[in-house]
Amino acid sequence: MEAAEYLDLLLKALLLAGVYAAMAVGMTVVYGVMKIVNLAHAGFLMLGAYFALEMFQRFHIDPVLGAVLALPAFFLFGMLVHWLLVRWLPKSDTPTLASLLLMFGFWLVLQNIGYAAWGNEDQSILTPLTLSAVHIGDTISIPKVNLVVFAAAVFCMVVLQIVFHRSWFGRSMRALIQNPYAAQIVGVDDQRTSRLTFGLGTAFAGFAGALLGMLYSFSPDFGRPFLLRSFVIIVLGGLESVSGVALGALVLAILETFSTVIPLPWYWHGWKTFYLPPSYQPVVPFALLVVALVIMPKGLAGLFQRKWKAA
């Protein structure tokens, strides 16, 4: 393979990482503040994709705008879900049996609603953007839709960073992530912050789902592979860190993109190399998860922190 082809793949991986980060960040804030592993995230991703599709087909709204519209809609939806279900869960420092099963049950309900409303055939959102590409030289061609989706994802991540570090809501979120008891003592309303956080997490899930729906075809079972990817990303990012998510997303996107084109060494009567068959590519996130858990359970950032502390 030529250098230009590698560059082409690297660019595509970078663009993918933006969407991955937007997808995983909602799960991170919910886990950080409430210590809930939000399995319903997969359901919200799926609903986000169908939201953009409905907007596009019924009202002829451009799917990128549809994705942005998904933010407020899913924010309200998330707050409603929190008010109806999540707030009744017992509080804990670690994810409880009850919270896991509740969110899982809700995911099943969402999935079935998807099947009932849209059937089980694959759908996709096709706009003029989808089919045109930007060419640089002979080998590098980036679909325009990837660029637009990346720009939208990065924009929202930046907005989130500003909210997280410059607003009272962001400050109370960070306080709850660091120490929930101390946060309550100094006057953080944890119910209200939890509700807003769950809304925020859901909003980002819906937004990322709409963006992913522009890149891939989807069915009501759409969220499951992305749920696993989100897990891998937040584990790599250190579970509770928003900036860690960006790093984790980048690592996963690069490994996934390059997994089938990099020759892997193996030993059988002498060193040889082989290429991973493309059909095995879905195993890559899981393999990365296992490696991450064994080598660096505190995430990529934790690896550096340990070194700093030792110094």
Next chain:
Amino acid sequence: MKRPSGISGWLKLVLPWLLLLVLLLLPAAGLSFNLMRLLFLTAVWTTTSLGWNLLGGMTGQVSFGFAVFFGLGAYTTALLMHAGHSPYFGFAGGAAIAMLASFFIGLPTFRLRGPYFVIATIGVTEAVRVIMNNLDITGGASGYRITEDKPFNPLEHYYTAIVAVALAVLVSTIIANSKFGLALRAIKQDQDAAADLGVNPYTTKLWVHAIAAGLTGIAGGIYARRAAFFYPGDVFAFSTGIFILLMPVIGGIGTVWGPVLGGIVFVIVEEQISVNFPNFHLLIYGALLIIIILLEPDGLLGLLRRLFRLLPRQQAKTGLAGDPG
């Protein structure tokens, strides 16, 4: 074991044996083919349900990945039978492979606090299904067929399943009444306190995971032998893992008889749903999970206890508010 006291105590001691006796004698009384199939399925699923409950109910470690053990049991049994071994040797082999696989998941994740184990169990189902879909020796996605020289004998399948479920109940009862079971409950309630009192949470979780996986592997083998044909999208499906988790939650988590009740209810409901509401499977199960978690965390058994007050009250505190970290 404690000496039984009062009528309910004696009932608790006698009823299981009576149930087993009835199940063993039923075929002699003449069973229709379909009823025998239903009882077989109930026994198989209840075995997996009891297995999940050891880890999820007693120890508080939620796993969405038991389909892996079920599928590995099925495939191991099939491959061993293909190699000319007896099916019973195949079941044992299935249990052994499932136990090995459980260590593969448990070793990296049980060391850590936090949600890592749950996350890994979701990942492992996906990964194993992808691998099995592409593996040549098992026929990949097109599935595997078991061929036996003997004619199809529903009675033998029925008795194997009954023996398996009896074994699962026995193992659960022994564990529930042993020091090991006490350690499991201690871990569920407060892992740090348990560790202070001399329980090693890491090895304890590893072993109970292995026992649970072994039971599920046996069930997978028995299921596969009767089904005679199966494929990765069936035995390794994420939904198989969901079913295995649903039954103990429906019946009553953390008890011995809750998962049994859940298994019975599940098979009956599943038969009805697949006939009457084929499109609302997930909705019904999802809603059921939500309702149980929010309103009656002890499941059907807790509900029955509340209705009849048959059993002493303090035992109804199995509770979901454990600490699975």
